[in-house]
Amino acid sequence: MNFSILSVLITLLFSQQAFAYPEMARTGYVNCNSCHISLNGGGILNDYGRKLSKEEIAVWKNPDEKSTEEQFLYGVMGETPIQKWLKLGGDVRSVYYYVNSPRSISGQTLLMQADFQAAAVKDKWTIVAAAGVSQDAPGKEVEFQSRNHYLMYEINDEVHLRGGKFIPAYGITTPDHITLTRDPLELGYNFESYNLEASYISDRWNWFGTGVFGRPDDKSLDQDQGFAIQGAYLFSEKVKVGLNTWYGKKDVSSRWLLGGFAIAGITEKLFGSTEIDVKSYKDSDHGIATTQKLSYELIEGLWLYGMQEYGTSNVPSSADLTTQVYGGGFQFFPRTHFEFNVAYEKIINGSKSGTQTASTSMDTIWLMSHFYL
Numbered sequence: 001m002n003f004s005i006l007s008v009l010i011t012l013l014f015s016q017q018a019f020a021y022p023e024m025a026r027t028g029y030v031n032c033n034s035c036h037i038s039l040n041g042g043g044i045l046n047d048y049g050r051k052l053s054k055e056e057i058a059v060w061k062n063p064d065e066k067s068t069e070e071q072f073l074y075g076v077m078g079e080t081p082i083q084k085w086l087k088l089g090g091d092v093r094s095v096y097y098y099v100n101s102p103r104s105i106s107g108q109t110l111l112m113q114a115d116f117q118a119a120a121v122k123d124k125w126t127i128v129a130a131a132g133v134s135q136d137a138p139g140k141e142v143e144f145q146s147r148n149h150y151l152m153y154e155i156n157d158e159v160h161l162r163g164g165k166f167i168p169a170y171g172i173t174t175p176d177h178i179t180l181t182r183d184p185l186e187l188g189y190n191f192e193s194y195n196l197e198a199s200y201i202s203d204r205w206n207w208f209g210t211g212v213f214g215r216p217d218d219k220s221l222d223q224d225q226g227f228a229i230q231g232a233y234l235f236s237e238k239v240k241v242g243l244n245t246w247y248g249k250k251d252v253s254s255r256w257l258l259g260g261f262a263i264a265g266i267t268e269k270l271f272g273s274t275e276i277d278v279k280s281y282k283d284s285d286h287g288i289a290t291t292q293k294l295s296y297e298l299i300e301g302l303w304l305y306g307m308q309e310y311g312t313s314n315v316p317s318s319a320d321l322t323t324q325v326y327g328g329g330f331q332f333f334p335r336t337h338f339e340f341n342v343a344y345e346k347i348i349n350g351s352k353s354g355t356q357t358a359s360t361s362m363d364t365i366w367l368m369s370h371f372y373l
Contacts, residue, residue, distance in 0.1 A: 020173045022273055023295050023303065026265035027056055028237040031201060032173055037087065037119045037128055039160060039199050040208060041173035042189070043148060044089040044117045044128065054336040059301030061335070070336045073373055087119040090132075090373035101362035108138040115147070116373075124154040128164075147192055162197040168228045169197070169208035170244045171275050172261050180289040180311040180323060181275045185257065186224065187246075193223050206232040206240070212248065224248025224255075238265030244277075255281040269297040287312040287321075301333040307345075319353040339370040 020032055020041035032041030035049030045053065054061055054070040068075030072088040092114050098107040115132030129149040133142040150164025167173070170187055182188040193214050200207040208230040214223040226249050232242030239262070246257035259277035266272055276290045288311065295305040309325035329343030343366055350359045 020175065021057075022172055022174055022263045023271045024052070024056070025238050025240070025263050026268060026271045026297065028265065030234055030238060030240040030263060030265075031206065033201060037126065038148075038166065039152075039162070039201060040167070040169040042167065043130070044087055044119050046087065057301055057333045058336045059299065059332075059334050074337075085121050087121070088373070089117045091115050091117075091370065092372075093368065093370045095366055095368045097364065097366035099362060099364050102360060110138050111135040111142060112368075114142075126152040126154070128152070147189075158200055158202050160197075160199045160201075162199070163195070165192055165194050166197075167192050168195050168210040168212055168246075169199070169230045170228050170246055170257070171230075171259060171277065172263060172273055174273075176291075176293070176307070179291040179307070180309045180325065181259075181277050181291045184311065185277060185279060185289060187257075191223065204234050206230070206234070206242065222250050224250060226254075232261075239263070253282060253284060255279060271295040286314045295331075303331040305329060305331065319351040322350040324348045324350075337372055339368075339372075341368040341370070342366070 020036065022030075024030075024035065029035065029052075033039045033046075035045055035052055036042060037044050037046055050070045062069050068078070071077065071083075077083045077086075077088070093112040094109060095112055096107065096109045099105070111134065113132060113134050115130050117128070117130040119126060119128045127150075129146065131144070131146050133144055135142050146165070148164070148166045150162055150166050152160055152162040154160050167188055171181055173188070174182070176182070183190060193212055194216060195213060196211040198209050208228070210228045212224055212226050212228060214225040215221045224246075226247040228244065228246045230242060230244045232240050234240050241262045242260065244257070244259045244261070246255075248255050248257075257277055257279050259275065261273070261275040263273045264271070272292075272294050274290070274292045276288065278288050280286050290310050292308045293305060294307075295303050297303055306328040307325065309323070311323045313321040325345055325347050327343060327345030329341060332340045332342075334340075345364045346361065347364065348359065348361045350357065352358075
């Protein structure tokens with residue numbers, strides 16, 4: 001997939017799924033399973049993740065120590081026996097986006113997600129499923145979909161097996177779907193697939209090995225079938241560095257991805273992350289994609305962040321394409337269950353074919369509103 005204005009806009013339009021926050025590395029949570037049922041992040045929260053959403057993220061908190069407002073539907077299930085093994089959740093998310101490009105100026109609102117999620121835990125077994133609706137584009141009807149459903153087995157505290165539909169472990173699990181290291185590489189949210197995964201997570205090492213089977217339920221999507229391997233080392237409770245490899249085969253093409261990433265809680269308030277991926281498509285596209293992010297907690301529940309990205313695509317017998325992105329924004333968590341994110345990005349696209357060069361730029365502003373059950 002070439003890096004282009006269209007790919008960035010499509011990414012923004014189709015950004016969906018429950019979020020993961022690598023920024024929690026600032027407070028010593030570099031492993032995603034500290035807060036999530038899914039070992040590589042995203043999706044339904046575990047009990048500890050619910051607690052942190054109130055104590056570590058929200059601006060305003062209920063002073064009552066016995067309050068259960070961070071729980072599903074503000075604690076409607078209470079401390080009942082069923083709550084010990086059944087974890088429920090959900091997300092309602094919408095976005096308003098404004099685009100100013102040489103060709104047009106527009107602003108539209110999109111329902112990104114309205115999902116219900118459940119996880120049932122029994123001894124060493126966990127079953128997870130999500131169901132909901134989303135809108136493909138402004139003005140279109142909402143459509144039903146299940147973004148993930150899988151069965152997971154705990155061999156011991158460090159080793160797990162998982163099978164079903166989910167996001168394979170590759171790179172940084174992040175809500176920043178518009179980055180060049182996510183959708184343009186057909187990774188992450190919106191590219192869930194059916195997989196078999198084995199994982200090892202300890203105090204120092206993270207290993208994921210995933211057999212990727214694409215989307216046998218919908219052949220028209222023609223998603224990768226192959227494998228992914230990720231290994232990461234925790235230098236401390238706030239710093240993790242990892243390497244990935246991915247091989248995928250489609251009906252008429254195949255590709256390799258090789259990459260590395262790092263996330264770091266630099267101080268108690270400053271977070272940094274970087275990811276670089278090299279892509280090689282058989283007889284086709286070759287290039288790189290990089291994403292860098294810095295985030296600073298101004299006050300508890302208000303994060304200021306900046307991003308820089310660079311991507312290239314070198315297509316034989318065609319043009320060499322480049323994309324540069326510069327931007328920043330704010331994430332605001334006024335109280336548990338609520339999130340708002342406003343961002344600005346400058347996107348510069350260039351192309352070179354022989355001696356001919358061209359460049360275009362565009363400005364985007366978007367406001368995302370998120371309520372999780």
